[in-house]
Amino acid sequence: MQRMASYDRAMRLLFCFALLGGLLAACVSAATVPPSTPSPPPFSSSDPLPTPRPRRLQAGELELAADIDAIPAIFASPDLFVDARAGSEEWPDEEPVIGVELGTEARAYPIRLLSLHEIVNDTIGGEPVAVTWCPLCYSALVFGRTVAGRELTFGVSGYLYRNNLVMYDHQTNTLWSQVLAQGLKGARRGDRLRVYPSLITGWGAWKRTHPHTRILSAERMGRRADEIIDPYAGYYTAGSAGLLGSDRQDTRLAAKALVVGVRAGDKARAYLVDSVREAGILQDRIGALSLILVYDRKLQTVLTYRSNIGQRRLTFVAPAGEDTMRDIETGSLWDIRSGRALQGPLAGQTLHRLAAPLVFWFAWSDLYPHTELFAPPE
Known part of the structure; x- marks a missing residue:
C-alpha cells in the first residue's frame, strides 16, 4: 500500500x-x-568498451x-x-x-x-x-x-x-x-x-x-x-530520491551523493565526486581498463581518461596547476581539459576521454546493483 x-x-x-x-x-x-532528413552514411564507433x-x-x-x-x-x-x-x-x-x-x-x-x-x-x-x-x-x-x-x-x-x-x-x-x-x-x-x-x-x-x-x-x-522555472529545482537537494521508489537501496553512500559511473564490459564502478575533488587525481584499473579521474577546478567537474598511450600505462600525479598534470614515467606535462601532452617526450599525444556520467548514487547503484565503490588509498 x-x-x-x-x-x-x-x-x-x-x-x-x-x-x-x-x-x-x-x-x-x-x-x-x-x-x-536523409540518413547519413554510417560511421565507425571508437567506443572502447564492449x-x-x-x-x-x-x-x-x-x-x-x-x-x-x-x-x-x-x-x-x-x-x-x-x-x-x-x-x-x-x-x-x-x-x-x-x-x-x-x-x-x-x-x-x-x-x-x-x-x-x-x-x-x-x-x-x-x-x-x-x-x-x-x-x-x-x-x-x-x-x-x-x-x-x-x-x-x-x-x-x-x-x-x-x-x-x-x-x-x-x-x-x-x-x-x-x-x-x-x-x-x-x-x-x-x-x-x-x-x-x-x-x-x-x-x-x-x-x-x-x-x-x-x-x-x-x-x-x-x-x-x-x-523558465526548473520544476525539479527543489528535488535536487530534497531528501527524497526518485519518484517511483526502489526495492534495491544501497546504503554505502547517501542516496543523492554525486558519483562518476564507469562501466567496463560487465563490470561497473562508482567514484565519489568529493573524493576526486579532494585528491585532484584518482588512478584506477577495472579489468583491462586503466583510467584516471581528474578534478577540473575551473569547470568544477570530473574528467575521466584512459591512462595509457598505446600499450604503455602511465601514472599521473596531482595537477601541476589548475590546467595541467604530469606523468611519472616520462615527466611529460599534460593539459587536463583536452588530455593532450604539451611538453616532454610524449608531447602531441592525447589521452582517450571516457564518457563517464555524473549521476546520483541511488540511480547508479539501482541500475548496476553489483557496482563496486572505489575506495581511495589511505
Missing part, C-alpha cells in the same frame, strides 16, 4: 510536469517537430509515468543557438549547463531548459547526436544518433526504468535506457548507443574555457530565460 501511495504521488507530480511541457510545446512547435549483455526486464520494471511525448523533445536547428556574448544576456554565469565539444564545435545546453524537454536532437561537428537529461537521476549523456548506419531521432517515451529516463526512437520504436545507453525493448533491444563525453558545469566557466561556444537560446524558442 505504501508503494502504491508513493506511485500515485509520483503520477500526479509527473502529470504536472507533463502539462507544463505540453504548454511549452505550443510555444516552440517549430523546434519540436521532427524534420525530414557491449554488455541485454537486460532481462522483470515484470513491472518499465513503469509508465506520463504519456508518450508529453514531455516534448527538441529538434534543434542552428538558429536555436546563439554565441557566448548573446547567450550571456540570457543566462547568468552560475546557470548549470551540459557542455559538449565535438570536432571544432562546442555547445552548451542550459539544464533549466532541458528539464522541460529532456532530449535535444542536434548535430555537432557533423555528428547527429541526442543530448539527454534525466532530472531524477541528475544524469546527462550525449549519444550518437546513428545506429547500424541509420540516423534515428529520439523522444521521451513516458516510461521510467528504475527511475531513469527511457527514450524511444521514431524509426524503430525501440525503448532505450539513458544511463545504460542500451535498447531495452523493441527492434534494437540489446544494441548500445555510442556515448560522447560531456560534462555539467556553470555557464560562466564553460564559456571562459570554450570562448567560441554556442548556447541553446530560450528566446529563439519563443521564451524568456528569466521566466
Whole structure:
C-alpha cells in the first residue's frame, strides 16, 4: 500500500510536469517537430568498451509515468543557438549547463531548459547526436544518433526504468535506457548507443574555457530565460530520491551523493565526486581498463581518461596547476581539459576521454546493483 501511495504521488507530480511541457510545446512547435532528413552514411564507433549483455526486464520494471511525448523533445536547428556574448544576456554565469565539444564545435545546453524537454536532437561537428537529461537521476549523456548506419531521432517515451529516463526512437520504436545507453525493448533491444563525453558545469566557466561556444537560446524558442522555472529545482537537494521508489537501496553512500559511473564490459564502478575533488587525481584499473579521474577546478567537474598511450600505462600525479598534470614515467606535462601532452617526450599525444556520467548514487547503484565503490588509498 505504501508503494502504491508513493506511485500515485509520483503520477500526479509527473502529470504536472507533463502539462507544463505540453504548454511549452505550443510555444516552440517549430523546434519540436521532427524534420525530414536523409540518413547519413554510417560511421565507425571508437567506443572502447564492449557491449554488455541485454537486460532481462522483470515484470513491472518499465513503469509508465506520463504519456508518450508529453514531455516534448527538441529538434534543434542552428538558429536555436546563439554565441557566448548573446547567450550571456540570457543566462547568468552560475546557470548549470551540459557542455559538449565535438570536432571544432562546442555547445552548451542550459539544464533549466532541458528539464522541460529532456532530449535535444542536434548535430555537432557533423555528428547527429541526442543530448539527454534525466532530472531524477541528475544524469546527462550525449549519444550518437546513428545506429547500424541509420540516423534515428529520439523522444521521451513516458516510461521510467528504475527511475531513469527511457527514450524511444521514431524509426524503430525501440525503448532505450539513458544511463545504460542500451535498447531495452523493441527492434534494437540489446544494441548500445555510442556515448560522447560531456560534462555539467556553470555557464560562466564553460564559456571562459570554450570562448567560441554556442548556447541553446530560450528566446529563439519563443521564451524568456528569466521566466523558465526548473520544476525539479527543489528535488535536487530534497531528501527524497526518485519518484517511483526502489526495492534495491544501497546504503554505502547517501542516496543523492554525486558519483562518476564507469562501466567496463560487465563490470561497473562508482567514484565519489568529493573524493576526486579532494585528491585532484584518482588512478584506477577495472579489468583491462586503466583510467584516471581528474578534478577540473575551473569547470568544477570530473574528467575521466584512459591512462595509457598505446600499450604503455602511465601514472599521473596531482595537477601541476589548475590546467595541467604530469606523468611519472616520462615527466611529460599534460593539459587536463583536452588530455593532450604539451611538453616532454610524449608531447602531441592525447589521452582517450571516457564518457563517464555524473549521476546520483541511488540511480547508479539501482541500475548496476553489483557496482563496486572505489575506495581511495589511505
